[in-house]
Amino acid sequence: MLHIAGRPSVNEAGDALVSEPDGALVVDDAGRIAYSGPFSEVPPDLAAATVVDRRGCLLLPGFVDAHIHFPQVYTTDAHGGGTLLSWLDRCVFPAEARFADAGFAREAAREFCAARIAAGTTAAMVFGSAFPVAQDALFEETARTGLRMVSGRGVQTRGPASASPLITSEGDAERSCRAEIARWHCADDPGRPDRAMLQVALVPRFALSVTPETLGWMGELHRQHHASGVYFHTHLSENDAPGVGEIDSVLRDFGTSSYLDTYDGRFGPGGEVAGESLLGRRSILAHAVHCSDSELDRVAAARASIAHCPTSQLFLGSGTMPWKRMAARGITVALGSDVGAGDEWLVSRVANDCFKVHMSASADRVVPLEPAALLFSATLAGARALDMEDAFGNLDAGKDADFLVVDPSAWPPLSRSIDAASGPAALAFAVMMALREPAIAEVFVRGRRVSVS
Ligand SMILES: [Zn+2]
Known part of the structure; x- marks a missing residue:
């Protein structure tokens, strides 16, 4: 053991x-x-x-994957020829559009759960499909196999032409989020977010996929469902390619000085408060590679967690998450495969890359991670990030036997x-x-x- x-x-x-x-x-x-x-x-x-x-x-203990994309089950090792935004445009949006078909989505859900089982990923925060029919297939298959999952449909209310099949109106987006919560949140154990196997998250793809209006109704929905344990999950500050990259685009589009503002209710012009914050102890932000100190201070104060995805960051040239600055603030950092920008389903393989990228960082950022820290990040940290540490994450007596x-x-x-x-x-x-x-x-x-x- x-x-x-x-x-x-x-x-x-x-x-x-x-x-x-x-x-x-x-x-x-x-x-x-x-x-x-x-x-x-x-x-x-x-x-x-x-x-x-x-x-x-x-x-x-079973592995916990804090960030993995269901509708990218067939998109691993897709050659996009560039960094994040061009890869999304060329590879991901077209692949995700196929999940509108119920039969296709059911087969994908089977393959997704099978790959999770093969990799020993007993619990996961799963970034969902834009299509409710695909999300239903995913929740049904997850329940059938007996895996744990938090997931929510990937909301997009704006984007490039390649994303148009994934984009809905504000009204449809809000209705489908409400319907998903009503149908699937704690579906196996109603009213028990501390132990339910199936739970729901509100999941805007990232700030560039949504409008201020989306962030407004989503914050209100999140506030309404806070007590019932509905999660928030998205990407944060992943890629800083200058001029054409994700971060520059977010700051330009929203007129904020900080990427995190968009998820923290400060999505008004100049970063003014325009709605409810989406940050809390059931919020998991993927990547956070290029955050400022003040952004990390806010993540820590909100007790939100980071999904660290080194395999994916290598693939898209996104950089290396600042491990020391996270640890210094006591922020929970769990590992995410980020399939399909990550091409490894096995969370211990992500830990393997995690060790290597922090050993290879520039001199002032090198961290020789301890073996136990790697095992922690692949298991107990994921349970903590999911706010389910009392239920699973290690082999202590009294916990569920996830192993x-x-x-x-x-x-x-x-x-x-x-x-x-x-x-x-x-x-x-x-x-x-x-x-x-x-x-x-x-x-x-x-x-x-x-x-x-
Ligand atoms: Zn991702």
């Missing part, structure tokens, strides 16, 4: 790393962890449980790395760097094995 126990900060993860060479995980009938620790110390009242022997394997059975013998490079590792930190590093999908033998959510069939 290998996990980050308790509720540490990322800087405390090393002390919270638990490696139990002969571990036992006892799961009760409700799918909760009744005991987690050495096999030799299983309490007598639990000793009658059926023993499933997985000697030679590792038990890890992976990893069989190193199925992937010799992993097996060799583990054999060479000495001590818990080295083991954690070997797993985070060398794990690949073939070694993920079984995936459990709330004690139930999830599978495609």
Whole structure:
């Protein structure tokens, strides 16, 4: 058993790393962890449980993907020939338009959930399709497989010609967001945002896809549903290509001096307050590569989280998220695959890139991340970002049994790395760097094995 126990900060993860060479995980009938620790110390009242022997394997917490796009399931490794905006225009908008077809969307939902299971991603913040019919297919398939998910339709009320199939009127956008909340938010466990497997987010694609009017009604809708735990999810400050890039365009279009203003109710001219803020502890902002100190201070004050997507940032040349400045403010940073700008579904592979990009940063920004910090970012930090840390994220007793059975013998490079590792930190590093999908033998959510069939 290998996990980050308790509720540490990322800087405390090393002390919270638990490696139990002969571990036992006892799961009760409700799918909760009744005991987690050495096999030799299983309490007598639990000793009658059926023993499933997985000697030679590792038990890890399920991975949490804090940012992944459903309608880009077929868009990974698409050659856009440029940075973010040209890639969206040439590759993504046309691919996402296909999700208007219900049959196509159902097949895509099956492939999306299958890929999540293969990668051991038990919980995820899923950036949704523009089309309600596709979102229904995604929620239905997610419920059928038994995975956890927060998702919301990707709202676009303006954009280039290539995005026109994805663009709706303000009225249709607001109605479909309300309908999605009514149908799917806590659908499996009404009124329990602290534990429901299916939940809904309000998801404008990014500031360049919406108008001030959209941000106005969305802020009001977010305020109305704050108590019921509806999330907010979007992209922030990803790409700074000068003149033609995302950030310049946002500042020019809204007339603000800060990108974050658009999501923080300050989307009026000159950054004046024009509506409700969308920031809170159930807000996850993807990327945040080029934020100012004052923007990060506001993210921290709102207790919002960052989805860090290094694999995607490498692909689009977006830069490297400022790890030290996030950590200094205590901002929760969870990992996101950002499929399809990210071409790895496996969150530990994203952690592998995370290690490399921060090792390769310029001298004043280099961070040699600890192995436990990587495991933390791939698991417990994601649960914290989703405001669900009490329910899952590690193998502590009392939490839901969301875990992976990893069989190193199925992937010799992993097996060799583990054999060479000495001590818990080295083991954690070997797993985070060398794990690949073939070694993920079984995936459990709330004690139930999830599978495609
Ligand atoms: Zn994204």
